[in-house]
Amino acid sequence: QSALTQPRSVSGSPGQSVAISCTGTSSDVGGYNYVSWYQQYPGKAPKVVIYDVSERPSGVPDRFSGSKSGNTASLTIAGLQAEDEADYYCCSYAGRFKLVFGGGTKVTVL
Amino acid sequence: EVQLVESGGDLVQPGGSLRLSCTASGFSFSNYEMVWVRQAPGKGLEWISYISGSGDSIYSADSVKGRFTISRDNAKNSLYLQMNSLRVDDTAVYYCARNGGGLGYWGQGTLVTVSS
Numbered sequence: 001q002s003a004l005t006q007p008r009s010v011s012g013s014p015g016q017s018v019a020i021s022c023t024g025t026s027s028d029v030g031g032y033n034y035v036s037w038y039q040q041y042p043g044k045a046p047k048v049v050i051y052d053v054s055e056r057p058s059g060v061p062d063r064f065s066g067s068k069s070g071n072t073a074s075l076t077i078a079g080l081q082a083e084d085e086a087d088y089y090c091c092s093y094a095g096r097f098k099l100v101f102g103g104g105t106k107v108t109v110l
Numbered sequence: 111e112v113q114l115v116e117s118g119g120d121l122v123q124p125g126g127s128l129r130l131s132c133t134a135s136g137f138s139f140s141n142y143e144m145v146w147v148r149q150a151p152g153k154g155l156e157w158i159s160y161i162s163g164s165g166d167s168i169y170s171a172d173s174v175k176g177r178f179t180i181s182r183d184n185a186k187n188s189l190y191l192q193m194n195s196l197r198v199d200d201t202a203v204y205y206c207a208r209n210g211g212g213l214g215y216w217g218q219g220t221l222v223t224v225s226s
Binding site for chain 1 (some may be wrong): 157216219
């Protein structure tokens with residue numbers, strides 16, 4: 001199973017919006033509505049910010065939103081804040097109880 | 111409060127074995143599927159193994175199939191990862207995570223270093 005494709009980095013100024021893409025295939029992203037996104041700070045465990053494509057766990061700011069079109073999912077962070085600077089990983093169900101992650105995207109707040 | 115605490119990480123020689131544990135608290139452990147995810151130094155996340163709530167269904171990534179075995183003891187609220195025939199490229203932080211709302215809860219991770 002190949003990793004999902006994410007841009008290595010994205011950046012934006014405070015208050016701007018950034019979007020991170022996550023491209024897979026019809027066997028993972030395109031085949032199931034089970035895409036999740038994780039935020040990870042250096043030296044810390046990942047934390048889910050979006051699950052099931054567009055669901056936001058309680059406690060996650062509504063600045064975070066998710067969507068999917070075909071084989072590509074996206075995470076959008078609106079109104080970027082300094083605390084959003086972190087690594088972000090997408091993850092998709094890939095059938096037969098397998099999960100596949102993206103390579104990760106570093107978000108920099110300028 | 112949901113808590114997952116991994117233990118068992120260590121320095122081990124290539125070809126050696128190690129067993130990781132993940133102790134759960136704050137929820138009904140047997141009701142949840144669990145996974146192991148690892149992260150090599152400076153690299154991304156890699157799913158390696160899944161187990162159903164009852165333990166009847168298990169699946170592993172090709173990279174560890176035949177070498178790593180996931181298991182659980184619901185009476186002890188514990189998840190395990192038996193790692194055999196370890197290789198240098200198995201060096202990573204190993205996380206256990208609870209499936210539900212995505213991987214909704216993660217442990218803090220335990221470091222496994224495979225080196226001679």
